Amino acid sequence: MNLGRGINFGNALDALDGGPRLPLEHRYFDEVAAAGFATVRLPARWSAHAAATPPYTIDPAFFRRVDAGVAAALDHGLRVVLNVHHYDGICAAPDEHRPRFLALWRQIAAHYAGHDNRLCFELLNEPRGELTADRWNAVLAEALAVVREACPERTVIIGSAEMNSPAALPALAVPDDDHLVATVHYYAPFEFTHQNAGWVAGAERWLGRTWGSPADEDAVRADLAKVAAWGRDRRLPIFIGEFGAFSAADMVSRARWTAFVRTEAERLGLSWAYWEFGTDFGAFDPESATWREPLRRALLGV
Template identity: 80%
Template sequence: MVNAWLGRGINFGNALDALGDGPELALDERHFDELAKAGFDTVRLPVRWSAHAEALPPYSIDPAFFQRVDAGVGAALGRGLQVVVNVHHYHELCTAPDEHLPRFLALWRQIASRYADHSGRLCFELLNEPRGHLTADRWNAVLAEALAVVRDTNPERTVIIGPAEMNSPDALPALAVPDDDHLIATMHYYAPFEFTHQGAGWVPGAERWLGRTWGDTADENAVRDDLAKVAAWGRKQRLPLFIGEFGAFSEADMSSRARWTAFVRAEAERLGMSWAYWEFGTDFGAFDLELAAWREPLRQALLDDRDPTAGIPR
């Protein structure tokens, strides 16, 4: 099953999806080496295609940018890793879906055609965190159109779909799942948001949450309840589940970050979900780029098969 192959993953966020207003990750061959050596199975490559394509028909993607994505895909596949390529940060589509739908479909037509002959270990994710005017009903229709475009050239490639409301777990019941045998459902998990995003500069009021910790019994039960609902939905839909993003911002204390990460990871695996941590080496990073070393509490939280919270102080 492809979902089992995805297994344990990590996002190379703030690289091919960089917005230019925060830290950026330069994709480097050695980063892929670190992932493979550590024991990860999958790389999720968020890609901001919309910033590198023509605004008017035929909406051609910049060849130089395509080559950057090619390099990331090749580096992952060449090390035996699975890779998820998505459309990330297409905010204009969420603001004006009718206007941008032709461009969105044209992007997928180009992406799907370019990678049609690649290994089945490459998966497509149609859109990261649909939101705004891309409501559940509207997104369900757009999703179906985009999937049809992909299927023209990739009839059996695994495609990852997620719900509206920024891939919220609570929005899964409103996701209309197409009749397709090669789908995985995704959602993102950042609960409680006041813990995982404390001090995040892009979140209004996040400085008020500084100092919030995580790890008591009520905290753990909340995660159990949240993920149990997701798992129940997946069973009902007979659809594998992939937590495409979860992580806690660097302003949270490391002990709480490690406990939360370990608990979410272990609970997801217990329920049969694959996952990808957000993210490798910038503001949520499990890897310290300056020291060229893993932040050991987070590495253990993600990859240690023993009691995931053993030795992490409460």
Template identity: 50%
Template sequence: MLEKPSEESSLVIRKIRAVSETQLLERLKTTAFFQKQTPFFGRGVNIGNTLEAPREGDWGPRLKAKHLDLIQQAGFDSVRVPVRWSSHASNTAPYTISPTFMKRVRWVVDEALRRDLKVMINIHHYEGLYANPEQHSDRFLALWRQIADEFEGAPPELVFEVLNEPHDNLDAGKWNRLLADALPIIREKHPERTIVVGPANFNSIDALQFMTLPRDRSNLVATFHYYSPFQFTHQGAGWLGDESKQWKGTTWIGTPEQQRAVRNDLDRALRWSVENEIPIYLGEFGAYQEADIDSRNQWTRFVADEAIERRIGIAYWEFYSGFGVYDPKKQRWHEGLRDAILGK
């Protein structure tokens, strides 16, 4: 069923379990697994629209050392650095990554680590892989061999995320098989480094249940992304077409119903984490700049604090572009948004 068979399929549900939201969270908090957890990667921010743009600078500023200074001085614990390796590697075997681009990624990693920021790098926006997994799987694995070689011996504060938001034709079944191939390649040079894995369908909470985990889950963390309610967080987002314009004016004021929806979603992610005994990380959440700033601040603070209460680490999307917490033109923070992420 996960691989879209041409013939009709049926699904038999043998057991349905209902638990009230308050009872579920309190039950999860009593488990031994939960009690030994801390929020993985703390409170962080994505360096989005930078190294995962087709070319750095296409979608926003080029990252500079002063930007990392600002992030560190503000009190963030970590940065997630999305990287579009696929635009900087040859299309034929051995699929060599551009030395210039590799050097650039290395600079970002080293400079962030030097500022005592934990760093996560991934493979991001590999559009060919999403569209045609069979054609691009060898190239994807070759990219990871090169990344693993380049960062062999790096401090443990550097973490690898295997792939951002598998989707399209890279469905759960195909992604599970590719993930099973990728992990041993990374582990060959990084047997103890933390590796982050996320489910298909854009790292959605609903798809966590379909992700196949290896037997050895040591140094493994799962991730999900959260942009709900979507008509609020993506109102006016030009890449979504005219429909998003119709969402303009959607607010989030923290009504009991709005809060309950967020709590229920995060509880589902936490329940999956506890039942599978694997830490979980909110790798992206954010609201686009077209939403009113008061709603953005309230939604961001609520999601961040509720996640941290569940010992789920967070990374806001993102630093200085369309969802940004920092205005690069005015060279100043959106202070309410920054404080909301940091819990101040």
């Protein structure tokens, strides 16, 4: 499946305590569909809304919140990527949290088994830490098998270890399955895209960095060409599930970088989803209820 042009509704169903929060309002799906996007990625922090002991039951109230987002997207003719986001436990202690992670997916897959195949599952956002490539490959295969019990043909998105780094793709073991898409996240150069980001130690030192030289462009070309080649070798579609530049960067450079990554991805046949709709990387300004035009044009080319 080619997911086309997408955008993340980050900081809505996955919001962290004390962080920015996006209300998941129906009008935002109107905006996304009218702008011309094809896909919405819905990050969801299931681990914060499930029991800590077996059978690790997911709170029905949270399911209802997720259901509303999925339905709103599908009702607008959008594809949906629904993931497990911000599950720090599985990354810090894989052996301990593996049964809970698999139980979450058993419940999620069964709950959405009746939905049409415009709904896709992404097994885990940014595996990292103690969830090394070898460990993640094993857990990934188990989670996919759990999903397939209820959803034998639903598109499932799998990503590399090391926070979905493109550099970690060669270590990703791809299961034998006809309904897979591989994902990477792209934030290079990190010192530009995350300048002054409060959750990154020392990021204030990068404030003022711009982007747009021929060398900058060449670096993006080289990075994405390697990703595309990996996908071609495995006959596997590639989805850049996140890319974006934090709001502290100057808008001219943000728009230039965003447009270049987007056009290069499309030239290589890669689908993508911008991070994100309406908070600290946002292409949309909820206060004025308008798109930030430089970013909208960078993403859609019109």
